[in-house]
Amino acid sequence: MTASPKRLFAISLEEIGDRPKFSWQTGHGTHIAAAGSLNVITIRNRQGDEIASIPLKGPCLQMSWDKDGDTLAVITEKSNLVYLWSANSQKTNVIDTPAKDYTTVISWSKSSPILAIGTSRGNIILYDQPTAKKLPLIGQHSGRITTMAWSKDNLLAIGANDNRISVMSSNGTVLQRCDTTDTPKHLKFSEMKREKRGTYEESTVSAVIGKKHLGLWTVGDSNNNAASAAGSQLFTLNFQDKYGDISDYQWFGDGYIMIGFSGGYFIVISTYHKEIGEELHKTRDHKGYLSSIAISTALNRAATCGNGGIKIHELSDQYVIDSIITIDEGNDNLSDIEASKTAIIIAQQDQESGNYRSARDVLFTMHQELKAQHTAIPFEMANSLMLLHSYILVKIQIKLNNHNHAARLLNRVSHNVSKFPAHIVQILTTTVIECQKAGMNNSAFNFSLILMKPEYRDQIDAKYKKKIEALVRKPDKSESEEDFSQCPHCHQRVPTYELLCPSCQLALPYCIVTGAHILREDLCLCPSCNFPAIHSEFLRYLSIDDVCPMCTTKIDGSRITKLDSGAAVDSFLAQSSDMS
Structure with a gap:
């Protein structure tokens, strides 16, 4: 049975233009940024409400969230500007790179607030966000930077159309280089399956070489069978011609890679040296083309998209693909x-x-x-x-x-x-x-x-x-007494921070500002998320911050009003009880 998931919202081409791109917020996962050809980025929450709109001076080339999801970096076509949008202040800062050429790629560090910026002439700029300092690294490559990726060890891998990959530290020191037979794309850091771990937590660099090949290269390890020759040569994997070009690939599990091809196929391979190159699984998910792969390690699922729509698979036994998940439309x-x-x-x-x-x-x-x-x-x-x-x-x-x-x-x-x-x-x-x-x-x-x-x-x-x-x-066993206030249901006295009334045995909604149970006579709701708060405490909180502590939406204090009648309070309490 084909899955029929419920659509939460859609962003039309009329809003952002064609050639759509999107990027889920890292960390929080509550925002999604989308852009197209209309020189604007829209940022929505998971209900589809627009949080912000960022005007650009050209079509969006790439978007990237930092490791915590606090800052979205954006670059546009034929420009040396970088846009930095803050999820906390919802303000945009535009920085000018010192290079005279165009920006082509950006990548945030996995472990520090450093943004790597690649350019059309092979230059790299490392931008330290807290200090706003820029470290220009001129002439790192002789051609356009095409791809970059950071490791958990704060190493930066860089690929360019000079057919070379380099790895440097976060201070700009080049550690290793290797040559490729074609332009590298889709660089990633991960770890090959092996008996003995390498120098780094993530010591394997992978990249699509040209269109048909996947390259693996071990950094900082001279004793790797697959990578060979002191880690300086690339180990290249070749695939059947009928699969087409490599569209996408993702690492998962203990050194496994899922690779999607333009012909609609995806395969799973292992990077263990005794199995490397062997196809452990093959499926043709789409009869026309396959364009992208996503893997959720938390859910143990993989998704592919192509002309057959989106297909979701259950992962089990480390790499075996079970079956396409189906959803009963009537339930x-x-x-x-x-x-x-x-x-x-x-x-x-x-x-x-x-x-x-x-x-x-x-x-x-x-x-x-x-x-x-x-x-x-x-x-x-x-x-x-x-x-x-x-x-x-x-x-x-x-x-x-x-x-x-x-x-x-x-x-x-x-x-x-x-x-x-x-x-x-x-x-x-x-x-x-x-x-x-x-x-x-x-x-x-x-x-x-x-x-x-x-x-x-x-x-x-x-x-x-x-x-x-x-x-x-020398213990002091004195204890200040907790304040009491009325249960909003039965009006009996209840400790302020108790969330279950001992008299009526009903759950007590809590204030999103203090965490104490709500008060009938001083109750309001956040105008954005409708979570309850003690009115006086919410106003006090808004004197030091302007976003709801629960939904993080910017709040105008003039919109915070008390529920003006007992009937309104009773209606809210009834709805709260029905939902629990």
Whole structure:
């Protein structure tokens, strides 16, 4: 059965022109940038709402998000300008490269805020965004720069139409070069499958050579069977003529590569030296042409697009392609639940890696999509969204000098600290400090005891270690009482940061500014995402920032109004209960 996914939104050619390009935001994944021939870039959220429009002085040549998804870099045809759009301020900064020729390629570092800019005459400019310093590297190649890629080790690979690939460090020092038989394109860094790892975390450079061949080259390793000759020669893979030209390729799993061809085929090969060059799998997905491949490691799925539309495959047993995924058109709820489970899995992976804002944004987006379809929000999703947002709010409350709110939020997070495995010690340490400032001394003592466990003790920051040890030796078990406020449902007194009323046993919606439960008499909604907030706290927050802390949309304070009647509050509470 052919899949019939639901269209969320579309961007027409009338809006951006022909030759469309798009780029998903890295990290957060909540924005998509699209451009065509009309000298403009539109940036949309996942609901299709336009966040920004960037006018250009020529047709867009390339777009690239930095590693955190905070900045979108754009270059245009026959220009030496680079546009930098900030997702935080939603402002565009235009920089002029010192080179007199045109920009041809851009690439952000995977580990630092450095943008590499390639030009038509073989020059490279390294732009350090925090300092705005430009490092021009003149004459790196004798021809047009055609492709660039960064490794996790902060090495930059550069390919040009002088039929050469070079690798340099982030300070511009050239480490290695190799010659190719044709122009290299689609450079990538990854790691070949081998018994012994190389010098770097990602030591394999791959590139499409000309149109028909895939080249592999090992950097900084003189003992590689496939790459040969001190890592200075390219190992070239050839494929059957009937496949056509190489359209796209992606690394995945333990050294596997999926390669798509213009004839509609895709194949899977291994880079293990005993298997290299062997076709482990072959499928003709499209009878006319195949133009692109995408792989989601989080979902363990691969997608191809071509004249047969988009086809999605399940990956299993490391490389074997199972079957094309089908969706039952008559079962919308099943599709929604599967989508929400997927969002939870992706968010969990981001959360375990310490990418809390990205995890929160994934869950928020899925929450809004389910809400728009009047589908109940799974408890696991709602609870994870609440915890992640609570952690993000801590910095806001500290900035507002409200250490009591910050301590209550951290208390909530620290009771679930196992869900934040990348920063357990840092979170517990901050909790101890903020609890002390808020007079929650017994809580500070209890969290200090956890930090003194053998598995955490040596990880405590040196400047806090003695203080925490002193708290354990001479504990102060006094505790400031938490404020109480009325349950918006039954009007009974409930601790301000309690999100379940002990009297009526109903869940209490939380304020997106403070994380406390909402108040009937002081309730408002974000005009963009419709999440609730305590009206007075929202206005106070807008004095230091102008974007919603949940949806990050720019907010005009004059649009924030209290729900003006008990009926309006009851209607909101009823809708909230229906969605849970």
